[in-house]
Amino acid sequence: MRITHRWQFNEAIRRMGAGQSAMADAQRRLATGKAFDRPSADPIGMSQAMELRSALRVKEQAATNAADGEMWVNVADAKLQTVSERLQRAKELAVTGASFASATEQQAIAIEVAEIRDQLVEIANAQHQGRRIFGGFGAGAPVTNVAGTWTFTGDTGAVMRRIDDDETVQVNVTADDVFGFNAGNDIFTVLDDFETAALAGDQAAMGAAIADIDAALERNLGALARLGSAGRRIDAAQDRFLDEINTLRSQLTQIEDVDISEAVMDLKLRESAYQTTLAVFARSAQASLVDFLR
Amino acid sequence: MSMISLYTAFSALQAAQAGTDTASNNVANAGTAGYTRQRVELATRSTYQSPIGPIGTGVDVIDVSRARDRFADRRVWANSEVAGRFSAMSGLLGTMDEMTMEPEGGITGALGNLWASFEQLALDPPDTAARLDTIAAMNALTARIRDLAGSWSAQVDRAGVELGDTVGEVNTLLRDLGPLNVQILDTGTAGTPNDLLDSRDRILDRLTELAGVAVTDNGDGTVRVSLNGLALVDGNTVHQIAVDGSYAFTDDSGNPLRPGGALAGYAEFLTADAPALMSGLDTFAADLADAINAAHAAGVTPSGTPGGPLLTYTPGAAASTIAVAVTDPSQIAAASDPGPPVPAFDGTNAEAIAALRDAAVALSGTTTIDGAFRQVVTDVGSRARLAASNAESSQNLLRTAQNIRESRQGVSLDEEMADLIRYQRSYEAAARVMTAVDQLLDTLVNRTGLVGR
Numbered sequence: 120m121r122i123t124h125r126w127q128f129n130e131a132i133r134r135m136g137a138g139q140s141a142m143a144d145a146q147r148r149l150a151t152g153k154a155f156d157r158p159s160a161d162p163i164g165m166s167q168a169m170e171l172r173s174a175l176r177v178k179e180q181a182a183t184n185a186a187d188g189e190m191w192v193n194v195a196d197a198k199l200q201t202v203s204e205r206l207q208r209a210k211e212l213a214v215t216g217a218s219f220a221s222a223t224e225q226q227a228i229a230i231e232v233a234e235i236r237d238q239l240v241e242i243a244n245a246q247h248q249g250r251r252i253f254g255g256f257g258a259g260a261p262v263t264n265v266a267g268t269w270t271f272t273g274d275t276g277a278v279m280r281r282i283d284d285d286e287t288v289q290v291n292v293t294a295d296d297v298f299g300f301n302a303g304n305d306i307f308t309v310l311d312d313f314e315t316a317a318l319a320g321d322q323a324a325m326g327a328a329i330a331d332i333d334a335a336l337e338r339n340l341g342a343l344a345r346l347g348s349a350g351r352r353i354d355a356a357q358d359r360f361l362d363e364i365n366t367l368r369s370q371l372t373q374i375e376d377v378d379i380s381e382a383v384m385d386l387k388l389r390e391s392a393y394q395t396t397l398a399v400f401a402r403s404a405q406a407s408l409v410d411f412l413r
Numbered sequence: 414m415s416m417i418s419l420y421t422a423f424s425a426l427q428a429a430q431a432g433t434d435t436a437s438n439n440v441a442n443a444g445t446a447g448y449t450r451q452r453v454e455l456a457t458r459s460t461y462q463s464p465i466g467p468i469g470t471g472v473d474v475i476d477v478s479r480a481r482d483r484f485a486d487r488r489v490w491a492n493s494e495v496a497g498r499f500s501a502m503s504g505l506l507g508t509m510d511e512m513t514m515e516p517e518g519g520i521t522g523a524l525g526n527l528w529a530s531f532e533q534l535a536l537d538p539p540d541t542a543a544r545l546d547t548i549a550a551m552n553a554l555t556a557r558i559r560d561l562a563g564s565w566s567a568q569v570d571r572a573g574v575e576l577g578d579t580v581g582e583v584n585t586l587l588r589d590l591g592p593l594n595v596q597i598l599d600t601g602t603a604g605t606p607n608d609l610l611d612s613r614d615r616i617l618d619r620l621t622e623l624a625g626v627a628v629t630d631n632g633d634g635t636v637r638v639s640l641n642g643l644a645l646v647d648g649n650t651v652h653q654i655a656v657d658g659s660y661a662f663t664d665d666s667g668n669p670l671r672p673g674g675a676l677a678g679y680a681e682f683l684t685a686d687a688p689a690l691m692s693g694l695d696t697f698a699a700d701l702a703d704a705i706n707a708a709h710a711a712g713v714t715p716s717g718t719p720g721g722p723l724l725t726y727t728p729g730a731a732a733s734t735i736a737v738a739v740t741d742p743s744q745i746a747a748a749s750d751p752g753p754p755v756p757a758f759d760g761t762n763a764e765a766i767a768a769l770r771d772a773a774v775a776l777s778g779t780t781t782i783d784g785a786f787r788q789v790v791t792d793v794g795s796r797a798r799l800a801a802s803n804a805e806s807s808q809n810l811l812r813t814a815q816n817i818r819e820s821r822q823g824v825s826l827d828e829e830m831a832d833l834i835r836y837q838r839s840y841e842a843a844a845r846v847m848t849a850v851d852q853l854l855d856t857l858v859n860r861t862g863l864v865g866r
Binding site: 170284 | 525748759794795798819
């Protein structure tokens, strides 16, 4: 092939340009740490990276949801533990009242029962962060005494929290359920009747309260069990989050990020290739017949 | 006899001078683009029939010719047509994929934030801050979609302008070509018009790159330039090309043309790639707005009215017009229970909207909204990648063809130096011949008749 000077220079300039752009690309990858900076560099990898980023975002929000759900479960659980304890006390009082109690003791029982009832009403209407713990989605007090009748005035909505990609868990129990309104046997009326019986010294009526209080205890235990199981599912999900988020991150890293040692080697290789191109051109460009003519 | 030798030597001097002049012109133009190296064509003069036999009478410079190879030219033209087309496409598509700003800072992130904001709202529905945050997430997403649509349509506008400019350049080149043909035809009889031929070849190079024209030699020195068999320039007849609003090309008689080269690249981008990408983005934006609005309409606002449209758009231009319809946080229908009264902490509908993330509601129910956008990005990425790799390989082929042509027509300085030495020596030798003839004549004129002196 006949080699002309312009060809020689054009090729050398092209090779130098190619060397420089290869080096710039290697430098960009090292500086940004990313294997690609635009969709066309790796359309499939980009699509995977986008999908993983979305999945990561979903997982992060699930972690927030789970933390929120855990708080509600714990708050309700603590309240219901107190309810359990107060009902036990009411049962003891009923047992005492039904068997051997003086008139003075009966008066004292009546006073304590009224206190327990008031405390339970307070718990049933308790709020946390401005929200009724046992009131479903409603903002109003779930338990109200309407013209002498205890009435459920709350909402029965199930508060659901998404704690994983497609796992949701109910994190509330409603006063309707826990305090026996939907069973037609609410604890507040039971305690009212108990109080009336104690004031009247009606031992048989006080004895009848025992079964009702037992039923309330059962319901309360059932609610505690539901909250407990929700809590355990949330705990399990939270244990998984760390692993799952790490897995997603490492997948993302494998797709998006450069292997630094490989990238450094690559840059060195391209640098030396570029320097060789320059050196070769510097030598070959100097050779000319002109230098040897006198 | 000796007198003939003088003239023979003189013709050699002339030939050597012409050779030196040509070599020096070659050296001077070694770097000129499109310059074809020139060669002195020599031929022996007719012989003189002397009584003792034929004697040569010297050398003639018959022409200064170009070392041009039409075959190498055609190879360059064929490749530059393809390279011109793919370079034009790659130049336009190559920036469109960057405009998505994925995977960071793009629509994917904004979309993820939107879903998360609805879930966050479900955690505490009456919270005004959470409601405002949802509106902000929608604003951020729609702004990103409009930005991308805007950048893409600006790119389409740019392609239209470049197409118009290129048509203008092609027409200018065609108008230049006609008169050149005439000049070449006129001077053809008085020797080869090398510089005019070089100018014409430069124009032909550019025309094939821009429009992929076919070039035919007419045999009389003029060329015919045509597209799809229709002549654009033939001798000194010049036609012009035009492009209409739907990127169809016609000549000045209204005949449809299908140019190649850069014009084909721009037209293909404008009629195939850009509409497909824009419509993908529009479909994504419309599906997003429709799905969110439908889910939102199923819920109720705190005051008990059904959820109105959250996102609005103009059909047919969804991506560039998508916007958030609400500014009042109390207009977000987070609740499902219509009441009355609407339970304050009911976030069921906000959860339902967030759950659209996993629902196949986009592209006629075939994929998720995120999936639809990923398809848009993969589409633009693949198109840009294909165009770039086509551009690179066609550039490589073009360079090979150009190198082959350059090796035929280019100036090698070493070769010119060698030629210069050759002409210099030949000039010296011819001068020596003249001196020898001069001495012979001197002997004859001044020394005859002096025998025995």
